[in-house]
Amino acid sequence: MRIGGYEFSEGARFQSGAHPNAKAVGEHLELLRKQFKGELTPQDVLADARHDNSPLHSFFEWDDGAAAEQHRLAQARGLIRSVVAIYVDEERVKPAVRTKMFVHVNEPSAPHYREASHAMSQTKTRKLVLQRAWGELQAWRRRYKDLKEFAGLFDVIDEAEKSIKYKN
Structure with a gap:
């Protein structure tokens, strides 16, 4: 089988300023995959995207301060999502219940x-x-x-x- 085209997955979100051309991105990632003997890593993608002429460049925040802030916001979202509450029955008749x-x-x-x-x-x-x-x-x-x-x-x-x- 061969790849007949590319599209972005449903719900995919990109930073503002990104040029969402699924065909260009898909073809470029496939080129990188072949270049790296069939294996593609995030480090490979980032290294390529650092070049202004890469079709992947616009998908990344290159201002280090803004990128750090975005990373910290992602960490904050992860922290919020990771907390589990343990609800206990005041009369201790029912077992404790763990939930997000x-x-x-x-x-x-x-x-x-x-x-x-x-x-x-x-x-x-x-x-x-x-x-x-x-x-x-x-x-x-x-x-x-x-x-x-x-x-x-x-x-x-x-x-x-x-x-x-x-x-x-």
Whole structure:
């Protein structure tokens, strides 16, 4: 089989100023892959992108201060996503329950993180969280649709879809 074309994955986000030409990027990454004997690393991509004439150049922040700030923001998002709350029953009848402390609420005007139980107790934010979760599940399914080992899981997803209220 051969590659017939290129496109960016659904939901792909790029920094402002990037020139999202999937064909140019895909062809260039394929060229780099061949150049490195079939193996491509992020270091290889970054080294190539440092050149102004690379089609990958515009996808990176070259101002070191701004790049550092973006990296720190990514670290902050990772930190927020990593916290798990342990909820205990005050009467100690039920076992403790571990759950993510925060969920991402993708409100169009102001995306943010909210304490999970609060977000899920509000109709509007609950719908946004469930829509995002459903979209991520569907993206995962599309990504791995060709792996027959997951066929049974896909059947379960199809069955669950019948009762899901908050699909995109």
